[in-house]
Amino acid sequence: MKLKLILLTLFFCSISLAQTTIKGSVADNTNQPIPGANIKIVGEDIGTTTDFDGNFTLTTQKKPPFTIEISSIGFATKREEIKSNNQKISAVLAEEETRLDEIVVSASRAPERVRESPVTIERMSVRDIKKSASVTFYDGLENLKEVHMNTSSMSFKSINTRGFATVANTRFMQLVDGMDNSSPLLNFVLGNLIGVSEIDVASVELLPGASSALYGANAFNGILFMTSKSPFTHQGISAYAKVGQTSQEAAGNNLYYDYGVRAAKAFTPHFAAKANFTFMSGTDWFATDYRDKDLVNKIGADRTDPNYNGINVYGDVVSTNIRSVASGLLNAGAITPAQFTVFNAVLPNVNVSRTGYNEVDITDNKVRNAKIDFSLHFKPWATGSTEWAKEIEFIWQSKFGFGNTVYQGANRYYLNGFEMQQHKIEVIGKNFFARGYVTSEDGGNSYDMEFTAVNVNRRWKPDSTWFGQYAGAYVQSTLAGATPAQAHASARNVADTGRFLPGTPEFINAFNQVIADPDVLTGSKLVDNSKIYHADANYNFRDLLKFAEIQIGGSYRIYDLNSFGRIYTDTPEFGPIDYEEYGVYTQVQKKFLKDKFKFTGSVRYDKSQNFDGNFSPRVSLVFSPDERKNHNFRASFQTGFRNPTTQDQYIGFNVGNAVLIGSAPDNLDRYRETLPVTTAEGQFFAGGNSVVLTGQNAYYNSYTATSVQAFAALAGSDPVAASALLRRTNVDLVKPETVKAFELGYRGQFENFSYDINGYYNIYNDFIGNLNVVAPLYGIAQDSPNPAAGPTDLGFQTLHAIQTGNIRAYQLYTNTDIEIKSLGFGLGLSTKIYKDFEIGANYNYAEFSFDQALDPSFEAGFNTPKHRVKGSLSNDKLFKNFGFNVSARWNSEYLWQSTFVDGIIEEATVIDAQINYAIPKLKTIVKVGATNLGGQEYIQVLGAGAIGQQFFVGLTINQ
Known part of the structure; x- marks a missing residue:
């Protein structure tokens, strides 16, 4: 290439x-x-x-x-x-002052002035990119009003607008030159992995909030549009190079560099072409949060807990009730019946976890991203006599993204050598477009960090051996007079004797074998060759119908999932997973009363293969009372919807401490797993040494995890009261979620000040989320099972299963019946204060309401600060050839909820700055910048590395 x-x-x-x-x-x-x-x-x-x-x-x-x-x-x-x-x-x-006259396309799928946009819209221009103090233009999006970033890795930032987003933001869409950047396998955007080079960006537009009426199912809480430069209008060779240093307490100081080149040429009025290449490399932010996941909101890292499960420690998810080990030793003939009596009396009724490995020991902590794209543009009638024919353009575009980064979902995953590519054929004209593209990806040598540590441990010593040695050492220490804490410490030292230590040949050999093995029982490699096939088209009748501007359009998509049974249930036994969805829409716009009012009405119908169809209407009104339209008021109501993702439907992924089970009806039988029963009495109840569980057990024969936790806390002191707390899982299979969005806004100009004010109120129904449950390996789950019923009672058997650890934890995908509401408002302003000094500032408020008591097991995952403040001061003409920009942002603390870990993210203040110098004769600009000048490290994703400082020097040459 x-x-x-x-x-x-x-x-x-x-x-x-x-x-x-x-x-x-x-x-x-x-x-x-x-x-x-x-x-x-x-x-x-x-x-x-x-x-x-x-x-x-x-x-x-x-x-x-x-x-x-x-x-x-x-x-x-x-x-x-x-x-x-x-x-x-x-x-x-x-x-x-032309901020109100900037042209945008995304809000109505047609060119219009920003001031006439029917909904809130944010825009980043080429000028904004040039003066940004961020290391990349994509990082600079964080300074826009409405935007909150979720940073999983230095090269993987996920945009969050209007809440309810983790790193895996399936409620947000990103389009680059009309192509959806979402991963076919994961169903969400991987930052700018396959986006656009900053020297090829023509415009960036952001629509926060629901946009399903025009853009379909995934445009639920926001959509980002990135458009690249045309080789017909932006020709020549441009290049940039940045070199600098990242600084973090855990990682130290490390080299960072980023460079790219763009070449474009219009050979004739009929034919033009362009090509881009960029490459970035650096050291990622080390993830070193060693707090216990169960104690994340308490001070200190409690590694003394025998069942310690560190946030950035992996392999310690393997845990068992240490008392149940005695039965296994007896059954294996490792101890006599007399010894079993002693073991059973001495061993405590607590869980013990294996010793894990820190994240920094199982990844090289390197981030790399290479992007290559090229396109061919053909205008067959550019010199013709017909105006409409002159504008017809045929485009072939291919995009490739390669890289290493860290993605955080239910576990932490190192995407190593990950590849994603897109290929598009498009025809556009003055009033229409039609395009078709394919997105494909290859997981490369990616792996799951949790299972890497789990299976490196197992290659050294099987779980049964390790727990047996632990139990024996604990009993010996206790009988010798040790306290429980001393006995646990001694038992761990004995069981860990000979453990593979990071950096040793034994560890490296085991590590390389594990990450190359896709079998979850012995390895950790992630396998993926999934694809999306997509087509969409639009026609605007504005030149044919004069009474109003009318558009029609539609889209069609096919998902082709291929994880070879590693992530989805597409095992050889059941075959691949393919399904389709389509949508059609129309929109009417009309100006009246001397163009003071602009009405926009649109409606879209979408149908997915596995769900009923859904209508998404939108109506809006823009009122511009003054002649120059310097004051513009807008109001809109729209509905949005989101189909369950491929993960929600077809995942069957063992993440160690739980199995993620999608709830498509045919998926419940596609997932099956054989599990050992560890006690003799349990084996009697189960009718054998092992049982086979399927997704049916997860959804229809399980207890909610919150009720099991409540049971465990009370079972030792009051078994009857504890049993009364158990609640059988009662959920429906996942279905689409919907939102009703109300918005008011004002965009205007008064003297030298530009204002943008908006407020919104959203009502969510059938909100899609996760539910953690615990399925017993035997018995039948029921509310408040009776502990005195006796062994023949199936409810009693489930109590025995829970108490002896004969259970399997699952994470289900379902909808809550409880209505969720969110509201917020934002204020943005900008002005020139003295000569060419510009200031800009914006504020956002956001909150949500959800009655947790009505659905205690459901996590909404709002993950958004209540208060955010951002500001900037810049001057492009500080003095001859010099310019500068300083930007600052602050957010209040907020609750982070995810399948990986829950906890509080502290407030943060971040200041970035840059100064630039132009060398006109060389058509070059030099930029020196630094991010997070205060040096106070902060996090945006609980479990990801703390974000430190970046210092850089950049050189950009534009021909």
């Missing part, structure tokens, strides 16, 4: 055609050059941009006379008549 890029670049640079040439310069009314101004031939897509000295050269096959249009954000647009070849232009643009 690198060879192809080099050949394309050489090819672009070697072709020269006879063309009309216009040269010129663009400056403001103080005679300062305007870099990055757009110069475009009116009626054509051919154009260029000014360099850092405000100069430009435009070449075209079009013969004079014709007109060019010169524009730049913050300045009034100007047109110049071209009457001859080699004509020189000196354009002066008048400065004006």
